[in-house]
Amino acid sequence: MSDKITLYNTLTRQKETFKPINPKSIGMYVCGPTVYGDAHLGHAKSYVSFDLIYRYLAHVYPKVKYVQNITDVGHLTDDADEGDDKISKQSRLEKVDPMAVVEKYMYNYFRDMDALNVLRPNISPRPSGHIPEQIEAIQTLIEKGYAYEANGSVYFDVTKYNKEHDYGKLSGRKVEEMMDGAANRTLNAQSEKRTPLDFALWKKADESHLMKWNSPWGSGYPGWHIECTVMSQKYLGENFDIHGGGLENAFPHHECEIAQAEANTDKQFANYWLHNNMVTINGQKMGKSLGNGIFCNELFTGDNYQLTQAYSPMTVRFFILQSHYRSTLDFSNEALGAAEKGLKRLSKAIQQLDSIKSGDKSTVNVADLKDKLYAAMNDDFNSPIAIAHLFEAAKWINNLLDEQETLSDSDLTTFKSIVNTFFFDILGLTIEFDTTANSADNSAVNALMDLVLEFRASAKENKNYAMADQIRDRLKALNIQIKDGKEGAKWEYEN
Numbered sequence: 347m348s349d350k351i352t353l354y355n356t357l358t359r360q361k362e363t364f365k366p367i368n369p370k371s372i373g374m375y376v377c378g379p380t381v382y383g384d385a386h387l388g389h390a391k392s393y394v395s396f397d398l399i400y401r402y403l404a405h406v407y408p409k410v411k412y413v414q415n416i417t418d419v420g421h422l423t424d425d426a427d428e429g430d431d432k433i434s435k436q437s438r439l440e441k442v443d444p445m446a447v448v449e450k451y452m453y454n455y456f457r458d459m460d461a462l463n464v465l466r467p468n469i470s471p472r473p474s475g476h477i478p479e480q481i482e483a484i485q486t487l488i489e490k491g492y493a494y495e496a497n498g499s500v501y502f503d504v505t506k507y508n509k510e511h512d513y514g515k516l517s518g519r520k521v522e523e524m525m526d527g528a529a530n531r532t533l534n535a536q537s538e539k540r541t542p543l544d545f546a547l548w549k550k551a552d553e554s555h556l557m558k559w560n561s562p563w564g565s566g567y568p569g570w571h572i573e574c575t576v577m578s579q580k581y582l583g584e585n586f587d588i589h590g591g592g593l594e595n596a597f598p599h600h601e602c603e604i605a606q607a608e609a610n611t612d613k614q615f616a617n618y619w620l621h622n623n624m625v626t627i628n629g630q631k632m633g634k635s636l637g638n639g640i641f642c643n644e645l646f647t648g649d650n651y652q653l654t655q656a657y658s659p660m661t662v663r664f665f666i667l668q669s670h671y672r673s674t675l676d677f678s679n680e681a682l683g684a685a686e687k688g689l690k691r692l693s694k695a696i697q698q699l700d701s702i703k704s705g706d707k708s709t710v711n712v713a714d715l716k717d718k719l720y721a722a723m724n725d726d727f728n729s730p731i732a733i734a735h736l737f738e739a740a741k742w743i744n745n746l747l748d749e750q751e752t753l754s755d756s757d758l759t760t761f762k763s764i765v766n767t768f769f770f771d772i773l774g775l776t777i778e779f780d781t782t783a784n785s786a787d788n789s790a791v792n793a794l795m796d797l798v799l800e801f802r803a804s805a806k807e808n809k810n811y812a813m814a815d816q817i818r819d820r821l822k823a824l825n826i827q828i829k830d831g832k833e834g835a836k837w838e839y840e841n
Contacts, residue, residue, distance in 0.1 A: 705752030
């Protein structure tokens with residue numbers, strides 16, 4: 347299966363067959379959160395998407411080394427070289443130490459991701475724990491002529507790099523055009539930079555700055571871009587398989603990562619670049635400045651003015667997976683409500699798998715279903731198509747229970763295995779509620795329903811079909827569905 351996976355590589359702007367450096371051990375790095383606030387729906391979209399990719403790669407290959415950083419210093423408020431450090435700014439607002447902010451929101455991040463059943467990375471490095479490695483990388487860049495020191499800060503020389511490499515190859519931007527655009531802007535640190543496109547590798551810290559370290563250039567802290575370059579290469583090597591992140595980070599963050607890495611090593615950094623798309627809310631971009639952001643914990647509790655109800659973590663995960671990771675995800679209460687109903691319907695079928703009995707022969711093609719599920723995931727991790735095939739399997743389950751279809755013993759074993767594998771292991775879904783009809787703890791309700799079904803069966807035996815239909819219709823009005831089968835009628839409650 348490994349030679350069949352195709353993925354969209356942002357670097358080449360086309361789908362490519364995935365060819366790992368070492369098929370026995372895949373290396374994947376994904377840019378993690380800057381922990382200065384709670385995780386929101388955009389974070390959920392990103393990390394559920396890469397969790398799906400991680401799960402499928404781990405299903406296909408013997409080992410996947412998954413590294414996802416936690417940014418705890420150096421990420422400035424304009425995502426470039428200007429403004430305050432996001433965590434330092436939040437520490438002043440909350441009147442606590444910066445690392446107290448980090449610990450609080452890192453805990454909340456993992457709490458929310460755990461609720462969404464996002465598997466934890468193998469390694470979650472933090473920049474503050476890798477200062478010596480970053481200083482060493484910066485020193486090498488200076489020695490090779492790709493970086494320069496100015497007033498205690500160090501900047502990467504984009505012009506020098508672009509003469510020998512291609513700055514902009516990931517985002518498709520041209521240096522000349524970016525220079526023309528930058529000439530129209532006034533930057534606070536412009537006097538220190540040789541050109542407007544140069545970016546910070548190390549920033550000088552003033553006396554009031556709490557997060558700072560000693561370096562050959564004085565007291566300061568690392569730039570956001572050098573952190574990910576250094577940590578990814580430390581744990582995955584100078585050249586590794588996959589680098590992922592949000593599409594909004596392709597420029598400048600990922601472009602700068604590539605420049606630093608390839609200037610230092612003269613090797614290709616990551617072979618494949620995967621980017622998930624953004625979240626919109628009722629067609630509008632989601633953002634704090636627009637006042638329409640929704641935090642994960644608000645989704646779970648319903649405590650947001652844009653929510654008409656609370657949504658379970660699995661409903662949110664299922665909602666995300668119904669959209670391809672490279673597609674825009676548009677939030678609405680209607681869409682989440684539909685996802686909730688769809689997940690309940692699918693979960694109900696999954697819970698009844700073990701009740702299916704094998705027959706003498708197979709009247710449905712299990713091998714074809716299996717091929718379709720793998721084909722969907724092999725095609726750039728297409729979860730919406732995989733989910734559509736699982737709904738097809740759910741119809742089979744209902745027909746098999748009603749004995750309208752049959753499966754041989756071996757095909758039934760394969761069918762159960764493939765459905766469970768894709769639902770639980772690959773899509774990462776869980777059963778949040780018991781949807782089987784007779785699983786209610788209230789034995790009195792079950793006994794009463796058995797009695798009602800006996801009366802209905804008696805009416806049908808006496809050819810009083812009008813009474814039998816009336817009982818069925820009255821129960822249907824109460825969201826209780828009656829299904830007639832060869833072994834008698836069964837009931838189930840649908841809310």
